[in-house]
Amino acid sequence: MHKPFHDNPEKVVVREKWDTTLLQHLHDQYKIRYRYLGLPGVDLIDVLLWRHMIDEVIAFEPPGQPPNQRKAIEQLRKNMRLRGINGIAYWGSFEEVVMLRKDFEGQLYAQSKIITLYNLDFCNEITSRVDTQKQGKKAWRFEAIRQLLRDQGMCFERDGAPRHFIMMLTIRNQTSPQRIRPLLSGPSLLAEAKTHHDGCIVKNPLPKDGRTLLIGSHTWALKTGVYNCLLSYFNNPCLSVLFFPPVLYNGTPVRDKDNRNRFVPSPMLHWVILCRFADPEKIGVDCSPDLYLSRSSIAVGGRGGVEWRPQTGEVNGGPNAPDPIEWLRAYGGKVLQGL
Numbered sequence: 001m002h003k004p005f006h007d008n009p010e011k012v013v014v015r016e017k018w019d020t021t022l023l024q025h026l027h028d029q030y031k032i033r034y035r036y037l038g039l040p041g042v043d044l045i046d047v048l049l050w051r052h053m054i055d056e057v058i059a060f061e062p063p064g065q066p067p068n069q070r071k072a073i074e075q076l077r078k079n080m081r082l083r084g085i086n087g088i089a090y091w092g093s094f095e096e097v098v099m100l101r102k103d104f105e106g107q108l109y110a111q112s113k114i115i116t117l118y119n120l121d122f123c124n125e126i127t128s129r130v131d132t133q134k135q136g137k138k139a140w141r142f143e144a145i146r147q148l149l150r151d152q153g154m155c156f157e158r159d160g161a162p163r164h165f166i167m168m169l170t171i172r173n174q175t176s177p178q179r180i181r182p183l184l185s186g187p188s189l190l191a192e193a194k195t196h197h198d199g200c201i202v203k204n205p206l207p208k209d210g211r212t213l214l215i216g217s218h219t220w221a222l223k224t225g226v227y228n229c230l231l232s233y234f235n236n237p238c239l240s241v242l243f244f245p246p247v248l249y250n251g252t253p254v255r256d257k258d259n260r261n262r263f264v265p266s267p268m269l270h271w272v273i274l275c276r277f278a279d280p281e282k283i284g285v286d287c288s289p290d291l292y293l294s295r296s297s298i299a300v301g302g303r304g305g306v307e308w309r310p311q312t313g314e315v316n317g318g319p320n321a322p323d324p325i326e327w328l329r330a331y332g333g334k335v336l337q338g339l
Helices: 009-030 045-053 071-082 094-102 141-159 177-184 191-203 219-234 324-331
Strands: 035-040 055-059 087-091 115-123 163-171 241-242 246-254 262-279 286-288 298-300 306-307
Touching: 009 163, 009 246, 009 262, 009 298, 009 306, 009 324, 035 045, 045 055, 055 071, 071 087, 071 241, 094 141, 141 219, 163 219, 177 219, 191 219, 219 241, 219 262
Parallel strands: 035 055, 035 115, 055 087, 115 163, 241 286, 246 298
Antiparallel strands: 163 262, 241 262, 246 262, 298 306
């Protein structure tokens, strides 16, 4: 029997107070319905919460531990049937299925329609290597996200609608100097990212030992690196994008691999990005708001809500509590065109 999943209380706040508020507003105000692609887990918590707005689900579930590696995918498919959820569940890591175009059962993966809601909820680092069936461990996460956007662009080129979609991305707020430095250097680093990096590296430098584990201590580096990568991906297909403030929260602690009796914290980072396919004559990404990297992050507070929580290099968000609808009204003018 499937063991009940105990949801993380701070994740509940992010899902219900931040994500749902925005998704429901777009659904009510603009009649948006969602075609969902993500990693909902066998309990389908976010899908069930948003099911009145969702038409179809494309889910991924990696193999579990031996001896019953199929237990989770079978439970996921069963729960989708019992709940009457229209969609498909692929057996394999999200990255491998998207990159190799088929899952462990040989089930072919192809995108036939525009996805209107991506929920890429990773429990580990953005640079983590994932186990693949035939090619060992691969650092395919960024490339898989790039492939999603290629597929999305091809669907829009063919169908021309819908024009808008949302990408949610959740990663562990953890890295090491040797893993984050490649994302913060080189000719692909945008001017805004380089300016932010140069200011933050003085105030909160990366340790000289490249293997040092940075757990929740260098949010500025992950924010800068992820933002820079995503903007380069959003350039093809050409998109107008609105970045919402990254949300910091504490996930469920995990066992230390070197000491199974000890648990280590799981600080997490969650982004919501509203995207619109740009007009055909547009060249380059139209990104809002200006000076995004220096704007305050937010975090789950002590009273079951969210609050401004400036990180290194960020200014305070102001006296009022963060609100995704107010952020949308303040900075979403360009992206909301055509809704």
